[in-house]
Amino acid sequence: xxxxxxxxxxxxDSASKLTGIKEKTTLVKLGLEALIAMESxxxxxxxxxxxxxxKDIPRRRSTxx
Numbered sequence: 001x002x003x004x005x006x007x008x009x010x011x012x013d014s015a016s017k018l019t020g021i022k023e024k025t026t027l028v029k030l031g032l033e034a035l036i037a038m039e040s041x042x043x044x045x046x047x048x049x050x051x052x053x054x055k056d057i058p059r060r061r062s063t064x065x
Contacts, residue, residue, distance in 0.1 A: 005028065015027050 021027050
């Protein structure tokens with residue numbers, strides 16, 4: 001899909017210098033993927049411990065007892 005974006009030059013330059021990626025399309029794609037991963041992690045963390053009926057999950061490691 002083609003989309004026109006207005007992005008500050010300084011933002012593109014900073015991302016390019018930090019990553020070494022010169023293609024703007026690649027920078028935007030990877031930036032969106034990182035944003036999606038970050039938000040997905042945040043939402044998953046917010047769910048932590050909310051399933052009350054969940055049985056204890058067996059662990060492979062000993063508990064150190």
